[in-house]
Amino acid sequence: MVDKFDIEQIRKDFPILDQQVNGAPLVYFDNAATTQKPQMVIDALNHYYTHDNANIHRGLHTLAERATTGYELTRKKLKDFLNSESTDQIIFTSGTTAGINLVAQTYGRANFSKGDVILVSNLEHHSNIVPWQMIAEETGAKVQVIPVDDTGVLDLSAYKALLTPHVKLVAVNHVSNSIGTINPIELMIDLAHEIGAKVLIDGAQSVAHFEIDVQALDIDFLVFSAHKLFGPTGVGVLYGKRELLEAMPPYQGGGEMIKEVSFSGTTYNELPYKFEAGTPNIADVYAFGFALDYLKSLPKNAVWEQEKALLDYATEQLSQIDGLRIVGQAPEKIAVVSFVIDGVHPQDIGVLLDKFGVAIRTGHHCAQPLMARYELVGTCRASFAFYNTKSEIDLFVKALKRTIMMLS
Amino acid sequence: MATINETQDELIEEFGLFEDWADKYEYLIDLGKKLSPMNDAFKTEENVIKGCQSKVWLHAEKQGDQVVFFADSEAIIVKGMISMLIRVLSNHTAAEIMQADLYFIDQIGMSQHLAQTRSNGLVAMVKQMKNYAIAFHAIA
Numbered sequence: 001m002v003d004k005f006d007i008e009q010i011r012k013d014f015p016i017l018d019q020q021v022n023g024a025p026l027v028y029f030d031n032a033a034t035t036q037k038p039q040m041v042i043d044a045l046n047h048y049y050t051h052d053n054a055n056i057h058r059g060l061h062t063l064a065e066r067a068t069t070g071y072e073l074t075r076k077k078l079k080d081f082l083n084s085e086s087t088d089q090i091i092f093t094s095g096t097t098a099g100i101n102l103v104a105q106t107y108g109r110a111n112f113s114k115g116d117v118i119l120v121s122n123l124e125h126h127s128n129i130v131p132w133q134m135i136a137e138e139t140g141a142k143v144q145v146i147p148v149d150d151t152g153v154l155d156l157s158a159y160k161a162l163l164t165p166h167v168k169l170v171a172v173n174h175v176s177n178s179i180g181t182i183n184p185i186e187l188m189i190d191l192a193h194e195i196g197a198k199v200l201i202d203g204a205q206s207v208a209h210f211e212i213d214v215q216a217l218d219i220d221f222l223v224f225s226a227h228k229l230f231g232p233t234g235v236g237v238l239y240g241k242r243e244l245l246e247a248m249p250p251y252q253g254g255g256e257m258i259k260e261v262s263f264s265g266t267t268y269n270e271l272p273y274k275f276e277a278g279t280p281n282i283a284d285v286y287a288f289g290f291a292l293d294y295l296k297s298l299p300k301n302a303v304w305e306q307e308k309a310l311l312d313y314a315t316e317q318l319s320q321i322d323g324l325r326i327v328g329q330a331p332e333k334i335a336v337v338s339f340v341i342d343g344v345h346p347q348d349i350g351v352l353l354d355k356f357g358v359a360i361r362t363g364h365h366c367a368q369p370l371m372a373r374y375e376l377v378g379t380c381r382a383s384f385a386f387y388n389t390k391s392e393i394d395l396f397v398k399a400l401k402r403t404i405m406m407l408s
Numbered sequence: 409m410a411t412i413n414e415t416q417d418e419l420i421e422e423f424g425l426f427e428d429w430a431d432k433y434e435y436l437i438d439l440g441k442k443l444s445p446m447n448d449a450f451k452t453e454e455n456v457i458k459g460c461q462s463k464v465w466l467h468a469e470k471q472g473d474q475v476v477f478f479a480d481s482e483a484i485i486v487k488g489m490i491s492m493l494i495r496v497l498s499n500h501t502a503a504e505i506m507q508a509d510l511y512f513i514d515q516i517g518m519s520q521h522l523a524q525t526r527s528n529g530l531v532a533m534v535k536q537m538k539n540y541a542i543a544f545h546a547i548a
C-alpha cells in the first residue's frame with residue numbers, strides 16, 4: 001500500500017504514457033473510451049501465456065489446474081471489490097454491452113410482457129438503450145425515458161412520475177459517458193424498489209472512479225467492462241442478486257454451462273457457469289485480477305482528489321476560451337469535460353489535436369439521444385484518469401487554442 | 409484542361425512546399441473555406457452520405473460529355489479534402505473518372521482521412537463519385 005500519491009511513480013506504472021505521438025508527447029485524455037493498463041496487467045498476460053495456459057474447469061493436469069485457479073481468483077477479487085454476497089453471483093462476460101444483452105435476453109424475455117415498461121434515461125449509452133428496445137419489441141413491453149435537464153442532471157420528479165406499477169425494470173448508468181454526470185443511484189434504486197421494479201446499473205463509467213458496494217446500494221444487476229478499469233479488453237462483469245440469476249433461463253448454450261447433456265434433455269450447470277457457455281477469455285480474466293490489485297494498492301482518497309483537481313483545473317482553463325461552451329455542468333461529475341466551440345465542428349478539433357499529440361474523443365459518444373436533447377451533432381470530450389496531470393492539461397489547452405486559431 | 413493525373417501531380421507539388429503538418433493543414437482548411445458553396449437544393453436526403461461524426465453531401469450532373477460534382481460537408485477539414493477531390497475528378501468524362509487511380513491522397517500524407525472509414529463519409533464519397541461515373545457511362 002502506497003500511502004502517498006506519487007504521480008511520477010504512477011505514470012511509470014503505465015508504460016504506454018511515455019511516448020511521442022506525431023512528434024509531440026502523448027497526452028491521453030480518452031480514458032472514458034478505454035483506460036491504459038499498468039505494467040502488472042501486461043506482465044500477467046505475458047506470464048499466463050508463457051507458463052500457465054490451458055483450458056479451464058475440465059482438465060485434470062497441472063496447467064489446467066493453474067489456469068482454473070488464476071481465472072477463479074479474479075472472481076474472488078471481484079467479490080471483494082464489489083462486496084458481492086458470493087463469488088457465484090459474479091459472471092464473466094465480454095463487456096458491458098454483452099452483460100446488458102444477457103440480462104435483456106434472459107431476465108427480460110422471462111419477465112416482460114405487453115404493457116410492461118422498461119425505464120432508461122436520456123443519458124444512456126446506446127448499449128443501454130438498444131438491447132431494451134429489441135426485447136421490448138419481442139415482448140410487447142415499452143421503453144420510456146427519464147428526462148435530463150439543461151445542466152445534465154436527471155429530472156427526479158419526472159422519474160417519480162414515471163415509476164408506475166407497469167415498470168418492471170429501470171436501466172440507468174451510474175455515470176454518463178458523454179458528459180460525466182453522476183446519477184443518484186442509491187435514491188433511484190430505493191424508489192424503483194418501492195414499486196417493485198428491478199434495477200440494472202450500467203457501471204461502465206463509474207467503477208474506475210469510485211467503489212461500488214452492491215449490497216449497500218441494493219443493486220439488482222450491475223454491469224461493467226474491465227477495459228475501462230485498467231484491465232484488458234474483452235472482459236466484462238455481470239453481478240446479479242442470487243434469486244434473480246437463479247430464476248433466469250440460460251443465455252447461450254454450449255460447453256461449461258451444462259450439468260448433463262443427452263438427446264432427451266439437458267440440465268444446466270449452477271451459477272455462475274450457467275451463464276458462461278464455451279471457453280471463456282481466460283488470459284484476460286486472469287490479468288484483470290491484477291488491475292484490481294493495482295487499484296487496491298493506490299490510496300483511494302488521493303486518487304479521487306487527483307481526479308477532482310484535474311476536473312476543476314480543466315473546467316477553469318477551458319472556461320476562459322472564447323466561444324467554448326461546456327456541455328454537462330452537473331454539480332456531481334466525474335473527471336470528464338465535454339465541450340463545443342461556436343462555429344467549429346468537433347471532428348475538426350479532434351483531427352488537429354491529434355496532430356499535437358493530444359487524444360480526446362469527438363462525436364456523439366454513442367449517446368445520440370442525449371446529443372439530440374441538446375441539439376448538438378456531437379461534442380469534444382476530454383476524460384481524465386488519475387495518471388493524468390495538470391501539465392498535460394496545459395499542453396492540451398495550448399494545443400486547443402492553436403487548433404481554434406487554425407480553424408477560424 | 410489538365411488530365412486527372414496532371415491535377416494530382418500539381419497537388420503533390422503544392423503540398424511538397426510545406427515544411428510541417430500545420431502548414432499543410434492550414435492550406436487544407438483554406439481550401440475547405442474556399443470550396444464553392446453547394447446549392448441548398450442539392451442538399452437532399454438522397455445526396456447525403458452519413459459518416460459517424462459528420463455528413464457529406466454529393467451531387468453530380470452531366471454537362472456535355474463531362475461529369476461535374478458538387479459537394480459539401482459539416483467539417484472543414486473534410487471540406488478541404490472534398491475540394492481537392494472535386495478539383496481532380498470534376499469536369500472529366502465518365503470513363504476517365506471510372507479509371508482514375510487516386511494516388512495523390514497518399515502522397516500528400518492525407519490517407520489518414522480516408523482510413524477513418526466510418527467517421528467522416530469520405531471513403532463512401534469517393535466510391536459514390538465513381539458510382540456516378542459508372543451510371544453516367546452506362547446511360548451514355
Ligand SMILES: Cc1ncc(COP(=O)(O)O)c(C=O)c1O
Pocket residue numbers: 032033094095096097098125127128173175176177202204205225
Ligand atoms: C456508460 C457506458 N455503457 C456502456 C458502454 C459499452 O461498453 P463496452 O463497449 O465495453 O461493452 C460504454 C462504453 O463506452 C459506456 O461508457
